[in-house]
Amino acid sequence: MDKIDVVIVGAGLSGLACAYKLAEKDMQVIVVERGDFPGSKNVTGGRLYAMPIREMAGDMLEGAPFERKIVRERWSLLGDDNSIGIDFTSEKFRKENHSFSILRATFDRWLADRLMEKGVFVIPKYRVDDLLWENGMVAGVKAGEEEIYAHVVVAADGVLSFMGEKAGLKPKMSPHNYAVGIKEIIELPEEKINDRFNVDAGEGVAHLFLGEVTKGLFGGGFLYTNKESVSLGIVVGIKALMESKQNIEAHVLMDMFKDRYELRTLIKDGGLSEYSAHVIPEGGFDGISKLYGNGILLTGDAAGFALNMGVTVRGMEFAIASGIVAAETIAQAKEANDFSEKSLARYETRLKETFVLKDLETCKSMPAFLDNESFFAFYPKCFPDLLEKIMWFDQGPKAGIGKTAWSHLKSSGMMSWKRLMELYRIKNL
């Protein structure tokens, strides 16, 4: 059977990045995508951090359709009916191409078009049903009656990675390792976004929310400004949702979040253009799949490459970087004419030298640390309540500011051993 070099399952960021680098090395590669076009089945929050991949990507993202350059970082703690926000901005962020908001249906499609110009086939509307095997090696993919034989299959098929599962590399998905993200696209005129979010043309905001948005469950809210829309949504741990005593359905949380005063004023007169949802890997370093087998590699979300550090959430640059490293590995395997597990093990070795596995390993203890109701229920309530007491002037005299703060922190439980230990444990992160 004639074999091409590589078949890539999934035209998302990791698959397309892998194909781009393979094409540069003149290897025969086909990308298959189940959606009508690349990006049509993808959802991001979302923001792409450009700096970590700047060198390795080379010219890949030149002229990419970014929505806005993120120059403001905001975080809010949402109490029951009050909130505290932090608004950070920096000239450094404005000068450098640090991070950008993107929309996947635009972005992935653009990257795939760029690939087609390089002569790579990206076949849409193509759902892969199974892997092909030969002597214990993955030898290609099967879709209905059609078969594509290849020396290597790259499973770039997203967080649910059916290919990774079929290859025996991805364990059964456990609810505590995943969250569900729900997102709405709210359209607003470009000028209005600039004014409301206090940014210049082409600049934008990334805003994360904690607390009442998930009713104290693991997760939070997000808002990213696009050119002429905002991406607004929530993320909530699947296990947390299942075990919640409040029995609130996920889509109701989304509605309640959107209905808050803090959000209403930002999206006023904006029309809903899309409602989407996607699963997100939350397992961190310990949630990563086995990355390679005989004739197969896992990249991006399929491998579990996503990193939630509470104040930042990352995934897309991990996907792109892993796709690039997969391409390098495959090129070397071809030179040696050895596509066995042993030869492809270089993929993991190389990833360990990049930020992909380094950052994930550094933050190994993050998922366990964040799996704590304090961050989603206690702190987001405690601090806005304190500020409310300080800022409110009623009839009659007011207690001193220090006494007010001290008595609030004491009575709310902030001064307890548990909280102090939580603060102390931050040093390990």
Add this chain to the structure above:
Amino acid sequence: MKVEEKLAIDAFKTDNESHITINQEICHTKCKVRYCILVCPGHLYSYNEENKEMVVEFAGCLECGTCKIACLEGAITWLYPKGDFGVQYRFG
């Protein structure tokens, strides 16, 4: 805005065949929790008490896969819709 109205804004290409199959026997006899109803962002699952039947409106599926992960009893068999079908995001 109701979730049904939100879904009506999305672009779907609906297959005649569902990509989600439910083992009613398991839902009826084993499952007491019905997490699928709770977690689905599209509010697509409902239990018909009269027929003792779990129903899923697969045509509005956002293809997130949350139900597949949350169904601990293994009553849900969830595949991607065939090529050319399902939700087609225009923003993503």
